[in-house]
Amino acid sequence: MSVRSPLHRPWSLVDLVADLRSGRSTEADAWQRSGARIDETEPELAAWVIHRPPAAPAHPSGRVGPLGGIPLGVKDIIDVAGLPTRCGTDLYAARPPAEADAAVVQAWRRAGAVPAGKTVSTEFAFFAPGPTRNPADPTHTPGGSSSGSAAAVASGQVPLALGSQTAGSVTRPASYCGVASMVMTRGRCSTDGVTGLSASLDSHGLYAAQVRDLACAWSAFVGQEVVHGDPSSHPRVLLWDAAELGVVESDMAAAVTELGRAIRAKGAELSAFPAAAAVAETTAAHAVVMAYEAARERSALFEDIDRLSDPLAALLRRGASTTTADYHAARRSIAVSRERIIGLFEDVDVIVGPAAPGAAPEGLDATGDPVLSRAWQAWGLPVVTVPGITDGKGMPLGMQVIGSPNCESELLAGASWISEVIAAGFPP
Template identity: 45%
Template structure:
């Protein structure tokens, strides 16, 4: 990790302390009221990073000096926007001007970005301060980086946005940016016990982000609460209003997840507890009559085909510098015909029409965010089975924390919504989160 201007940390064992820090919404209010400063927020973030990073390994580059300088400029000027002075982490496939974008691979070592990615520029316009770059799996695929789960250091934080999820879970930053092609924002949030949001593909510009699969790639966000995600989404999107939690009980369609793949007993139990709690507060929940399992294979087809196109140069010139799992995927993708890719996309479009039709009468689909809690060990990042069909259909999703196993390991549920109703999905998810906190 490159660190510039951070005091030496201490090492701890076991579970990293994840004491609750102020929410993003609360921080924004205190900054606007003059009760704190951007400089103080940055210093607090750097102190927390120094205390947790030896155990978690969430960061690949920390731009402490640049963050301090930006904070000084913000403190000396007028209020910049809704994220004024807020430190953020940025996944290391996303360009930040003056910092390396290495994509978790030696093939990108030393490559320094000349300008900010679109999403980073929008965060800065809203007043956010980039604290540094967070760890990604290799080219945002499945080969893990060094990051560990702050809730249990023996478990994976998920991937591919592993560092972003862990940085928020450890309380270093209130917001981090990730990307999702399969389940790379929803799954890490579930494993690390934080909230995350994935907008529909194309809702946010992908300019300045290393592409993998253009029809599947999207930027997303991590925060401690859904309300904080709503603030970030509104700020980046230029929305005139921040979606507030809805006041009335929603109508939800329930998928137990076993339609998509095996669900572990602890996750199945947590989902039933969630349904009971939500119904107790008036939510109308009915079983979804959806058969989306075949879309997982279609997602794999589209992902392999498009990844092989995007990374054909790397496969042709440096196959020995790619991990086995990535190289094998690219070789398989190179053998996928365009007709197979087009057929998979067509099936997804047909299913999307069916799902959005059902969502005309309901607010969201409720289902597990992952098959279970974060798996033990750091050699893999878990399975994205609960996200693949929805990412292929380009539907927005929110990971909602609050449930836990008997041993206290986080379990996340997710809501999937209509692509044209992002604000409504966030409002519904905030209502749900308020009722699932244990």
């Protein structure tokens, strides 16, 4: 993988956990490394709203949880006890600290991860960007809305960070910043303590350097063995080129085609994705549902709508003008097509396609287009973003690997295999 910035230096969770377990490193060493890297890179990247490491090792008497006290970035729409949740908005500048951890933070603490602070979110996890820059090239957007978490992992400030996704807020930043990510099956973990945007669409996500690091984190989270890629085990793959959405740029389209050839050359069963019309219809339905629910879930914001960014104000106004009949029609459409898509997994293991239209756009005034994630998010499916491909300018291009609901371990196995195919010499 060719990335042109020295700021891009992800930190392997697998290697860190192995060092902690063997005694080659300690929790204090991990926090010292994290702090030093933040000191080195944060002035340029601006990934953090609040960086507040513990005053002393969280587990001074020994390792607690399989992750052993590793530093964790937490997106600033997710509550961490003792820290304010500001949601990327000046409206919450004076918000008091949260009294308790969000349910998902509690779960990661049980796995042994310790919050290092709050990472930048776009305004209320929508489109208005924060100050964060892309470690692959600081003149390009890191994507959004989980901007700070993606940048913190891509730069090696922390080995693991939490995000959330309502449209493409985890998958797109991973693709742009050149790291791995996973969106959990919707409902896999409670969203209590999270300032959401759309109740039927919001999902949890996480970032790590590579797919094997996601697998390490996931096994700690759910208490299962780490998933490793097995080059001799060939998954059944549907290749989705997203042509029906009309947004995929030439470098990404070429990468999808070449990846399909490489998958077939490795002996996997590869077929074309047969439900393009369902993706297009569900992409449109997702936008209706998201706007309608956001206008109601964040109805208090109408009091300050003139202080909101133009994109968020427009979303809320559009949602408020959407009829209940149109909303329910969109929900029905999503439910019907979801049954068809889930049925595909009776004959295939994963669906593979582009994670974003192309590389991260230049400039910091927008966060890119989430359109390639909308349908999968509407269906509530788990998604892994696999890094390792770059465009002609050396900027990252991510591939998303989609799995069946509540089958994250199996999805990670398939994504790990795809990662091995890419690492084996995928064309630049």
